[in-house]
Amino acid sequence: MHVHGFVAPTLAVALLAVHGGAIAQEPVRTDSLAVDSLRVEIVRLRATMDSLVALVRELEAAPAAEEDPIERLRAAAEAAARAEEPPADEPEDPDFVGRQRSLQALNPEISVTGDILAMLAEGEAHQSNFSAREFEFAFQSALDPYSRASVFIGHHRHGANALDPFGEDADEGEEEHGEGGVTEVEEGYVEWVNVPGGFGFTVGKFRQRLGSYNRWHAHALPGQSYFLPYQTFFGEEGLAQTGLSVHWLAPFERAGAYEGWVEIAQSDNAFFGQSSRLSYLAHLNAFWQLSSATYFEVGVSGLTGTREDGTGATAGNRLLHLEAGFNWRPPERALYRELNVRGAVMLNDRDPIGAAPETSSALGAFGLAELRLGRQWWVGGRFDYVENPLDPAQDSWLFAPTLSWWQSEWVRIRAEYDLLDGPTGRRGLFLIQTTVAMGPHKHETY
Numbered sequence: 001m002h003v004h005g006f007v008a009p010t011l012a013v014a015l016l017a018v019h020g021g022a023i024a025q026e027p028v029r030t031d032s033l034a035v036d037s038l039r040v041e042i043v044r045l046r047a048t049m050d051s052l053v054a055l056v057r058e059l060e061a062a063p064a065a066e067e068d069p070i071e072r073l074r075a076a077a078e079a080a081a082r083a084e085e086p087p088a089d090e091p092e093d094p095d096f097v098g099r100q101r102s103l104q105a106l107n108p109e110i111s112v113t114g115d116i117l118a119m120l121a122e123g124e125a126h127q128s129n130f131s132a133r134e135f136e137f138a139f140q141s142a143l144d145p146y147s148r149a150s151v152f153i154g155h156h157r158h159g160a161n162a163l164d165p166f167g168e169d170a171d172e173g174e175e176e177h178g179e180g181g182v183t184e185v186e187e188g189y190v191e192w193v194n195v196p197g198g199f200g201f202t203v204g205k206f207r208q209r210l211g212s213y214n215r216w217h218a219h220a221l222p223g224q225s226y227f228l229p230y231q232t233f234f235g236e237e238g239l240a241q242t243g244l245s246v247h248w249l250a251p252f253e254r255a256g257a258y259e260g261w262v263e264i265a266q267s268d269n270a271f272f273g274q275s276s277r278l279s280y281l282a283h284l285n286a287f288w289q290l291s292s293a294t295y296f297e298v299g300v301s302g303l304t305g306t307r308e309d310g311t312g313a314t315a316g317n318r319l320l321h322l323e324a325g326f327n328w329r330p331p332e333r334a335l336y337r338e339l340n341v342r343g344a345v346m347l348n349d350r351d352p353i354g355a356a357p358e359t360s361s362a363l364g365a366f367g368l369a370e371l372r373l374g375r376q377w378w379v380g381g382r383f384d385y386v387e388n389p390l391d392p393a394q395d396s397w398l399f400a401p402t403l404s405w406w407q408s409e410w411v412r413i414r415a416e417y418d419l420l421d422g423p424t425g426r427r428g429l430f431l432i433q434t435t436v437a438m439g440p441h442k443h444e445t446y
Helices: 002-025 032-061 069-084 100-106 172-177 228-234
Strands: 109-121 130-144 147-156 182-195 199-207 240-249 257-266 278-289 294-308 314-328 338-350 360-372 377-388 391-408 411-422 425-438
Touching: 228 338, 228 360, 228 377, 228 391, 240 278, 360 391
Parallel strands: none
Antiparallel strands: 109 130, 109 425, 130 147, 147 182, 182 199, 199 240, 240 257, 257 278, 278 294, 294 314, 314 338, 338 360, 360 377, 377 391, 391 411, 411 425
């Protein structure tokens, strides 16, 4: 800063000397014009001198030049590196610490689902008003990056839904299993995922891929029970058997999504009577995203196996299942508006056992619509129709409107009215269904 204070006045003096020399070299003029010119030149020199003095003062008042930002970053990096270095008196390798007390991290996810009914049946106002229909315990775990396991143990009462399409005794299940219900393994299987080629494998006892809703657990259904065709052909709990399932996702990217399943299982369902032979199921599903808010899907399933009666006589038994679904859910209003429409047709073709002269066929169908009214409210309705596979001359239908309130993800309360018409007459049933889920299982719909 002293340099600036010395150089600037020196330059000013030199400037004055130059200008003074130039004036001295001019001839002396005594007239008034010469005096005026000299005065103007002196004023200009004073202005120049004032500018130089102001510049010098500004330089003297200015702070020192800032540090180079590159150097500043280097210094900060060096300081951080020194802070991360361990002290010289500590070993570089830390001591081994056992994790024996952290083994609970290996435990599976555990959840419990409860399904409780409060019912009022026409003509039976004071009978079977409450039923703790089912409590389901779920254990699920990712075993490793390639496989996962699931076990579902349910305690439930047979006949608790009070829907008997062809007048069967609702107490028959309780007489067989006891009034307190029965506890059994509903599903228990291992899945292999991320298999090359888009394949997946499942081994164990599982709900089979017959359409969409047979795969769902009862507490997740859009109504209080499985559709009448499922109950009539497969029993109250639907189709669940033990075997192998192979899944394949087709590698198509632009023309929709296509999936296929092939399942081989040991016959263990009312559909096959007392047979324990193998049964075979195939399911194809096609999915198309029509827009950001809508999609459409179609599925076709085929099931075949051997039916056996109490005498040991056997016959073939087949079922064809066609299903279609449409969903509308605008992304900007997904929490408040949604429409789901589905329908299916089933045909059960049974070969005669023994001396029966003809093949017996039974038809089943259902239609469903659900509309989301708000964040917590849903309104819906379904219509089911089914023929009796033991007597195709008999049929039964059900109309069931519903109103559901989701208190949260883990609590749902549904009001439903079931109007059932069958060979024994018409019957009405009003019920309140309360479903709760504890743990991560929630209302799993696969």
